[in-house]
Amino acid sequence: MDLTFEPQHDEFRQEVRAFIARELTEAIYADLSKEDESYSPIFHKKLAAAGYVGMQWPEKLGGRGRSNVDMAIFYEEMNYALAPLGAYTGSVVFVGQSIATYGNNEQRARFLPRIAAGEVTCCWCLSEPEAGSDLMNLQLRAVPAGGAYRLSGQKIFTSGAHRSDMALVATRTQPDKVGTRDGVSLFVVDMRSPGITIRPLWSMAGWRVNQCFFDNVEAPAENLLGRKDTGWNHILTTLGFERSAIGKVGFLMRGYDIMHRKVMTSPPAAGSRVPHRLAQLRAEILTCRWMNYQIAWRQDQGEDLFWEASLSKLATSELIYEMSDLGMEVDGLAGLRRSNSHGAEGLFEKTYRTIPFYLIGGGTPEIQRNAIAMRGLNLPKR
Ligand SMILES: Cc1cc2nc3c(=O)[nH]c(=O)nc-3n(C[C@H](O)[C@H](O)[C@H](O)COP(=O)(O)OP(=O)(O)OC[C@H]3O[C@@H](n4cnc5c(N)ncnc54)[C@H](O)[C@@H]3O)c2cc1C
Structure with missing residues (x-):
């Protein structure tokens, strides 16, 4: 057993670092707008031009055939650098990877090269006002009409919908099956x-x-992604991708380094619990990393x-909360000042305000614990 990186992984990490520099x-x-500070169209195009958008897909689909370990290295470095990856994650990890996994060959050839080229960006339309944790209550209808489907209903909390070209939309193709896992289908929608x-x-x-309202929206039948009516497992697959991507270890490592530097230059008062909390944080970050x-x-x-993605999401998102809380303590009164910065300055104040995204997006901590307990550990339902 050898828990180290291969030489090609180190080489790839150096390549990503050089790109960032x-x-x-x-x-x-x-250039980032206040409205959308995780998205830079210019940076997204640069990522695409350098071959990072969809890098895990085969070359003939616009990718570089890179591994999941390479993806994890890429994410760690980008998150450490606080890079704006908003459109990247939605387009590549949530939607593109879903098309690559359960789309057919024609759909892969039609969509993936355009995503990889940075020509189109995507969002994930799953949650509804009555279907957040309780996804079996999914209600947005897709009704066959000629050679197409007509979609009607509402989605909520959709990240990036206002700037996306395409969405992966979870629908109910059998409306009488609301409340069950049946009669669910997914569509790629313009x-x-x-x-x-x-x-x-x-x-x-x-x-x-965003809130997204669908009023009789046409989706061509060839945009039905995966199996019709039995798409429940496809939703779980995409949720697994989403939960893996929310686990931002590089971001935690950056927060730790900022705090460490501050504590070294301005040591806390005798008896402060900061050193012990920092030590604990360090131990937990390294655990999450590996x-x-x-x-x-x-x-x-x-x-x-599947449930392993919940382990990662649960542990890292709760750690991001701990990091921002400790960071506020290290910053002292200055930590209460509202951050106007997109970079490292004011990181903890901003993260403190952003924490619901990490905790709730992709499913709340309680839902991750449910997934781990029932699917991973086979524990009885409460
Ligand atoms: C910033 C942000 C971005 C988001 N982006 C997207 C996106 O891009 N696309 C998308 O589709 N969705 C997105 N979401 C939605 C997110 O997935 C849901 O908010 C989340 O799944 C929780 O659903 P809910 O808000 O309806 O809460 P509810 O389901 O109403 O939950 C309320 C509370 O009850 C608890 N609870 C509910 N059921 C159980 C249970 N069975 N056991 C124990 N506790 C339970 C929950 O843990 C929570 O504390 C985003 C959310 C946020 C906050």
């Missing part, structure tokens, strides 16, 4: 289709998520993992 300039941060209305929901972090690499490596061996 060259391309993630102050101008990129300055977000500029007539009948779609998008309204902002402003989060306390300052940036927007857990994430192990999950990625097992995926590279062909294992189909």
